[in-house]
Amino acid sequence: MEKINIRKLASILNISVATISKAMRDSHEISDATKKRVWDAARKYNYTPNPYASSLRRKKSKTIAVILPEVADNFFSLAINGIQAVAEAKGYHVLIYLTHESFELERTFVEDCCSGRVDGLLISITSETQTPDHIAKLQKENIPIVFFDREFEQITAPKVVTNDYDCGYQSAKLLVQRGCKNIRFLSISESLPICTKRAQGFLDAMAETVKNFGEEEAIYYCNGNNEQTRDHITKLLLSRPKVDGIVASVERLAIQVYLACQELKIKIPRNLRVIAFSTVETAPILNPSLSTVTQPAFDIGKSAAEILFTLMAGKDYGYHKKPVMIPSQIIERDSTK
Amino acid sequence: MEKINIRKLASILNISVATISKAMRDSHEISDATKKRVWDAARKYNYTPNPYASSLRRKKSKTIAVILPEVADNFFSLAINGIQAVAEAKGYHVLIYLTHESFELERTFVEDCCSGRVDGLLISITSETQTPDHIAKLQKENIPIVFFDREFEQITAPKVVTNDYDCGYQSAKLLVQRGCKNIRFLSISESLPICTKRAQGFLDAMAETVKNFGEEEAIYYCNGNNEQTRDHITKLLLSRPKVDGIVASVERLAIQVYLACQELKIKIPRNLRVIAFSTVETAPILNPSLSTVTQPAFDIGKSAAEILFTLMAGKDYGYHKKPVMIPSQIIERDSTK
DNA sequence: ATGAAAGCGCTAACAC
DNA sequence: GTGTTAGCGCTTTCAT
Numbered sequence: 001m002e003k004i005n006i007r008k009l010a011s012i013l014n015i016s017v018a019t020i021s022k023a024m025r026d027s028h029e030i031s032d033a034t035k036k037r038v039w040d041a042a043r044k045y046n047y048t049p050n051p052y053a054s055s056l057r058r059k060k061s062k063t064i065a066v067i068l069p070e071v072a073d074n075f076f077s078l079a080i081n082g083i084q085a086v087a088e089a090k091g092y093h094v095l096i097y098l099t100h101e102s103f104e105l106e107r108t109f110v111e112d113c114c115s116g117r118v119d120g121l122l123i124s125i126t127s128e129t130q131t132p133d134h135i136a137k138l139q140k141e142n143i144p145i146v147f148f149d150r151e152f153e154q155i156t157a158p159k160v161v162t163n164d165y166d167c168g169y170q171s172a173k174l175l176v177q178r179g180c181k182n183i184r185f186l187s188i189s190e191s192l193p194i195c196t197k198r199a200q201g202f203l204d205a206m207a208e209t210v211k212n213f214g215e216e217e218a219i220y221y222c223n224g225n226n227e228q229t230r231d232h233i234t235k236l237l238l239s240r241p242k243v244d245g246i247v248a249s250v251e252r253l254a255i256q257v258y259l260a261c262q263e264l265k266i267k268i269p270r271n272l273r274v275i276a277f278s279t280v281e282t283a284p285i286l287n288p289s290l291s292t293v294t295q296p297a298f299d300i301g302k303s304a305a306e307i308l309f310t311l312m313a314g315k316d317y318g319y320h321k322k323p324v325m326i327p328s329q330i331i332e333r334d335s336t337k
Numbered sequence: 338m339e340k341i342n343i344r345k346l347a348s349i350l351n352i353s354v355a356t357i358s359k360a361m362r363d364s365h366e367i368s369d370a371t372k373k374r375v376w377d378a379a380r381k382y383n384y385t386p387n388p389y390a391s392s393l394r395r396k397k398s399k400t401i402a403v404i405l406p407e408v409a410d411n412f413f414s415l416a417i418n419g420i421q422a423v424a425e426a427k428g429y430h431v432l433i434y435l436t437h438e439s440f441e442l443e444r445t446f447v448e449d450c451c452s453g454r455v456d457g458l459l460i461s462i463t464s465e466t467q468t469p470d471h472i473a474k475l476q477k478e479n480i481p482i483v484f485f486d487r488e489f490e491q492i493t494a495p496k497v498v499t500n501d502y503d504c505g506y507q508s509a510k511l512l513v514q515r516g517c518k519n520i521r522f523l524s525i526s527e528s529l530p531i532c533t534k535r536a537q538g539f540l541d542a543m544a545e546t547v548k549n550f551g552e553e554e555a556i557y558y559c560n561g562n563n564e565q566t567r568d569h570i571t572k573l574l575l576s577r578p579k580v581d582g583i584v585a586s587v588e589r590l591a592i593q594v595y596l597a598c599q600e601l602k603i604k605i606p607r608n609l610r611v612i613a614f615s616t617v618e619t620a621p622i623l624n625p626s627l628s629t630v631t632q633p634a635f636d637i638g639k640s641a642a643e644i645l646f647t648l649m650a651g652k653d654y655g656y657h658k659k660p661v662m663i664p665s666q667i668i669e670r671d672s673t674k
Numbered sequence: 675a676t677g678a679a680a681g682c683g684c685t686a687a688c689a690c
Numbered sequence: 691g692t693g694t695t696a697g698c699g700c701t702t703t704c705a706t
Contacts, residue, residue, distance in 0.1 A: 053683035287624030390699035
C-alpha cells in the first residue's frame with residue numbers, strides 16, 4: 001500500500017482535492033453526506049493531512065516552543081504541565097528545548113524558532129543571558145514571545161512572574177524574627193531578575209532590621225553543577241563567624257544546603273535556619289521539613305501560555321506594559337523554627 | 338522589510354535559488370566564494386530556510402516526539418534530559434506530549450505523530466493502555482518507535498528497560514531480612530510491565546521466604562490523584578494486622594506513604610519499613626532517608642533516543658528482538674534499617 | 675560551478 | 691456544494 005495523500009484519496013472517492021480539504025476541516029461549505037464519506041474514507045485509508053504541507057500553505061505551524069533551563073526541577077516541571085494543559089486544549093504542539101544554563105544553546109534554540117517553525121515562544125532565560133539580540137531578532141520576525149519566571153529586563157514583552165521582591169523581603173524578616181544573626185542569600189546569578197529582585201527584598205529587610213548591616217557579604221553566589229555548588233556551600237558553612245540563616249533563591253540550592261549540612265553534621269534548624277524558593281513536593285517530609293516560598297509554578301506556566309495564545313490570535317491586551325504577577329505563598333515548616 | 342525567502346535572497350544576490358539552497362546546506366557543488374556570499378547575505382537579511390517547506394520536500398521533519406505520562410516525576414525528567422541530549426547533538430527537535438495516564442490522550446498524541454510530523458517516537462505508555470492498535474498504525478506508516486521504561490508487551494519494537502523483576506525480588510528480600518512480617522507491594526497498574534514484573538519478583542521472593550504466603554493480598558493497587566492515593570494508603574496503614582513493610586513501585590507512591598505516615602504518626606522504619614523505585618533527588622535528606630531502587634533514568638532516555646536514531650537512519654541492529662536492559666541500583670538508607 | 679524547472683501535499687481564491 | 695488551479699518555499703534532478 002502506497003503512502004496516501006489528498007490526491008489519492010480524491011481519486012478513490014471521485015471527489016476533488018478541494019472538497020476533501022474542506023471536508024477534513026469540517027467546512028460549512030461541504031454537505032454532511034460528503035463529509036461523512038470523506039471522514040470514513042480517511043479512517044479507512046489512514047489518511048491524515050500532512051501537517052507540514054498545511055503549515056507551509058497556511059503559514060501557521062500549530063506549534064509553540066518552550067525554552068527553559070532544565071526540566072529536572074519541580075518548578076519547571078509544573079510550569080510545563082501548565083503550558084501543556086493550555087496547548088493541548090488548543091490542539092497545539094509543544095517543542096521543548098533545554099538550555100542547561102548555557103547562553104549559547106539558548107541563542108541557537110531561539111534562532112531555531114525563526115522562519116515559521118513555531119507560532120510563538122515561551123522562555124525562561126539562562127542565568128548567563130546578558131544580551132537581548134537573539135530575542136530581538138525573533139520579535140522582528142513578529143513571533144510572539146512571553147517570558148515566564150526568568151524574564152529579561154531590557155526586553156519589552158509580556159512576562160509572568162511572582163512577587164520576588166516581597167518574598168525575598170519576607171524571608172529575611174522571618175529568619176531575623178527566628179533569631180538569626182548572620183544570614184546569607186544564596187544566588188545563582190548577578191543578572192537574573194528573579195535573583196536580583198529576591199536579593200533586593202532580602203537586603204532591604206536586612207538593612208531595616210540589622211544595625212550596621214554589611215551588604216557586601218550577604219549575597220553568596222553559587223554557580224556550577226551540583227557538586228561544585230555543594231563544595232561551595234560547604235566552604236560557606238565552615239567559615240567564621242558561623243552563618244546561622246540561609247535564604248536559597250532556587251530549589252536546587254536548598255537541596256545542596258541540606259546535603260552539605262548532613263555531611264558536616266550541622267543541625268537544621270538548631271545551628272542553621274533555612275528557607276528556600278521551592279516547589280519541591282518532598283518539602284514537608286524532608287529532615288527537617290523545609291520552609292518554602294512556594295511559587296505558583298503551574299499557574300505561571302498556564303498563564304504565560306494563555307497570554308501567548310491571545311498574542312498569537314493577534315490580540316493585544318497590553319500585557320507587555322506590566323508583568324503579570326502571581327503571588328507565591330510562604331509556608332513555614334521546621335527548618336526555620 | 339518584507340519577509341525574506343530563498344527567491345528574494347536569490348534576486349538580491351543575482352544567483353539562482355538552486356545555488357542558494359545548495360550553498361545553505363554546504364554542498365560540495367558550490368564554490369567557497371559563492372558559499373561565503375550566500376552565508377553573509379543570509380546573516381545580513383536574517384534568512385533561515387523555512388523548515389516546513391524543507392520538510393515537505395525532503396519528507397523528513399528533523400523532529401522526534403516523546404510521549405510520556407508526566408514530567409513532574411524525577412524519573413521522567415531525567416529521561417527527558419537524556420533524550421534531549423541526544424536529540425540536540427543530532428540537531429533534532431523534540432515534541433513533548435504528556436498523557437497524565439489517559440489512554441485517550443495517548444491515542445490522540447500517537448495519531449498526531451502520523452503523516453510525517455515526526456521522524457520517530459519515544460514512548461512510555463499510560464497505566465491504562467491495553468490495546469496496541471494506535472501503535473500498530475504508526476508502525477504501519479514506518480515511523481520508528483522505541484519504548485522506554487513503560488513498554489507494551491504485545492508490541493514488537495525496541496525497548497529500553499531496567500531489571501524490574503530482579504529489583505522487585507531484592508526489595509522483598511531486603512524487607513524480610515530486616516524483619517518485616519506483613520509486606521505490601523504498592524502498584525499503579527495490573528497491566529504495565531514495569532508493575533507486573535516488579536510485582537512478580539516481589540511475589541516470588543515472598544513465596545520463597547514466607548511459609549503459607551498469601552499472594553492475593555500482597556499487591557495493593559493505588560489509582561487516582563495524589564489525594565485519593567494518600568487516602569487509599571491511609572486505609573491500608575490503619576488495617577489489621579498491621580502492615581510493617583512496603584515496596585512502592587513508583588516514586589509518587591513513596592511520597593504519599595511518607596505523607597500518610599506523617600499524618601498517622603507512624604514511625605519509619607520502626608513501625609513501617611519502606612523501599613521505593615525512585616530517583617528522587619531528596620531521598621537522602623528525607624525524614625527518614627529513603628531506601629531506593631534507583632533507576633538509571635538519564636541513561637534509559639539516552640539509550641532509547643540513540644536506538645531511535647539508528648532506526649531512523651535505516652539501520653537495524655536487532656534491537657526489537659530483546660529489550661535493552663540497564664540495571665538499577667538498590668541503595669539502602671534509613672527507611673529500611 | 676551554476677541554473678531552470680518540476681513538484682513535495684496542501685489550501686484558498688475563484689469559477690461554476 | 692463542488693471543482694479548478696495557482697502557489698506556499700524549498701530541494702533536486704538534469705542541463706549547461
